[in-house]
Amino acid sequence: MQPPHIESICAKEPNDPRTTKPHVLPIYATSSFAFENIDEGIAIFSNQKPGHGYSRYGNPTVEAVAAKIAALETAGLDVEAAALLLSSGQAAVSTVVLGLLKSGDKILTQGNLYGGTTELFLKIFKPYGIETILADLHDLDRVEDLIKQDEKIKLLYFETPANPTLACVDLAALADIARRHGRLSAVDNTFATPYLQQPFRYGVDFIVHSTTKFLNGHGNSIAGALVTTHTPQMRMGNGIWQAMKLVGTNCSPWDAWLVHNGLKTLALRMERHSSNAMRIAGFLQEQKNVVRVNYCGLPSHPDHGIAKRQMKAFGGMLSFELEGGLEAGIRFMNRIRFCTLAPTLGDVDTLILHPASMSHVNIPKEVRLANGITDGLIRVSVGIEHVDDIIADLQQAF
Numbered sequence: 070m071q072p073p074h075i076e077s078i079c080a081k082e083p084n085d086p087r088t089t090k091p092h093v094l095p096i097y098a099t100s101s102f103a104f105e106n107i108d109e110g111i112a113i114f115s116n117q118k119p120g121h122g123y124s125r126y127g128n129p130t131v132e133a134v135a136a137k138i139a140a141l142e143t144a145g146l147d148v149e150a151a152a153l154l155l156s157s158g159q160a161a162v163s164t165v166v167l168g169l170l171k172s173g174d175k176i177l178t179q180g181n182l183y184g185g186t187t188e189l190f191l192k193i194f195k196p197y198g199i200e201t202i203l204a205d206l207h208d209l210d211r212v213e214d215l216i217k218q219d220e221k222i223k224l225l226y227f228e229t230p231a232n233p234t235l236a237c238v239d240l241a242a243l244a245d246i247a248r249r250h251g252r253l254s255a256v257d258n259t260f261a262t263p264y265l266q267q268p269f270r271y272g273v274d275f276i277v278h279s280t281t282k283f284l285n286g287h288g289n290s291i292a293g294a295l296v297t298t299h300t301p302q303m304r305m306g307n308g309i310w311q312a313m314k315l316v317g318t319n320c321s322p323w324d325a326w327l328v329h330n331g332l333k334t335l336a337l338r339m340e341r342h343s344s345n346a347m348r349i350a351g352f353l354q355e356q357k358n359v360v361r362v363n364y365c366g367l368p369s370h371p372d373h374g375i376a377k378r379q380m381k382a383f384g385g386m387l388s389f390e391l392e393g394g395l396e397a398g399i400r401f402m403n404r405i406r407f408c409t410l411a412p413t414l415g416d417v418d419t420l421i422l423h424p425a426s427m428s429h430v431n432i433p434k435e436v437r438l439a440n441g442i443t444d445g446l447i448r449v450s451v452g453i454e455h456v457d458d459i460i461a462d463l464q465q466a467f
């Protein structure tokens with residue numbers, strides 16, 4: 070063959086760089102994978118040979134990070150799990166529901182889920198025939214009755230600790246009820262992360278994460294993870310994998326790589342988030358214009374007993390109630406200097422949110438109040454800075 074022209078040199082891929090093994094995970098920024106010959110293509114597409122064909126079906130960078138999250142969720146446990154990394158926390162929730170449920174099936178869950186999850190269940194899945202029943206999941210007898218009375222309930226879905234009051238539910242008890250009645254259980258483990266809480270230890274079937282938060286920790290990517298001990302579900306061709314592939318909820322390799330970079334320091338960060346939050350919760354309790362402090366690490370928190378049983382430490386999230394309602398809340402937010410006003414959580418720096426005027430401004434007041442989101446409530450995602458700097462900022466804002 071003649072040597073290629075300059076236009077062809079521009080367009081062609083270089084040869085696979087055969088080099089010494091990279092120390093750090095490379096980003097496979099490729100939509101597809103080239104086959105040596107047609108037989109290899111057939112073998113990979115029919116799942117007879119490990120490999121990749123198209124990045125929506127699977128990508129080496131994305132799979133490496135998913136496998137790491139599965140390893141974190143099973144560390145020290147005698148169980149095997151498989152994971153998928155998805156394009157957001159919402160994609161993780163959607164993919165588990167689409168992979169497991171069909172029209173006519175029902176989800177039993179709590180009223181104080183992450184707002185986006187409640188909206189997803191009620192606005193997207195309900196019109197497709199998947200109904201959601203809301204109940205207080207602290208009331209285990211009621212949960213068991215509801216499940217016994219309605220065989221259409223296929224999934225018991227919960228979140229612990231939950232936004233913004235840090236309410237916790239009993240993982241072991243809920244997983245046990247689901248299992249005894251032949252139903253599946255799923256938990257959103259975003260607030261705790263596997264470093265502080267491993268739901269597989271208590272028999273939960275599926276774990277979802279918004280890796281956007283603590284798992285990444287640096288606020289630079291939106292992604293999610295879905296982990297399960299029902300490993301065949303995640304294999305090529307099966308229910309959940311198929312939902313990801315066909316709906317296209319897969320994570321991009323770039324975002325996966327950013328999650329991985331953050332994961333390396335997860336243990337150190339969660340230790341500091343937890344110790345800083347505990348100090349700040351104590352400080353807040355002593356303020357005379359603070360009516361209530363919601364931190365599941367405080368013995369005064371109604372779910373402290375549950376949290377203590379199933380968590381190693383209590384994480385970086387807390388909220389508190391200011392005397393003086395909406396006006397006091399807005400005034401306090403405007404005086405914040407060191408911390409940042411931002412509607413996310415789990416980053417290395419401290420983030421403050423006033424739910425009544427920000428994240429929950431479109432939620433009817435009675436719904437808000439029923440879930441503990443009062444006008445004077447301030448939510449803090451405590452960072453890993455020096456705790457004295459955070460306390461000094463809060464102090465001057467009071």
Ligand SMILES: *Cc1c(COP(=O)(O)O)cnc(C)c1O
Pocket residue numbers: 157158159160183185186228257259260278279280281282291292293
């Ligand atoms: C943020 C969040 C989600 C949604 O995750 P995205 O990555 O924003 O899609 C779900 N659950 C919890 C608990 C969250 O905090």
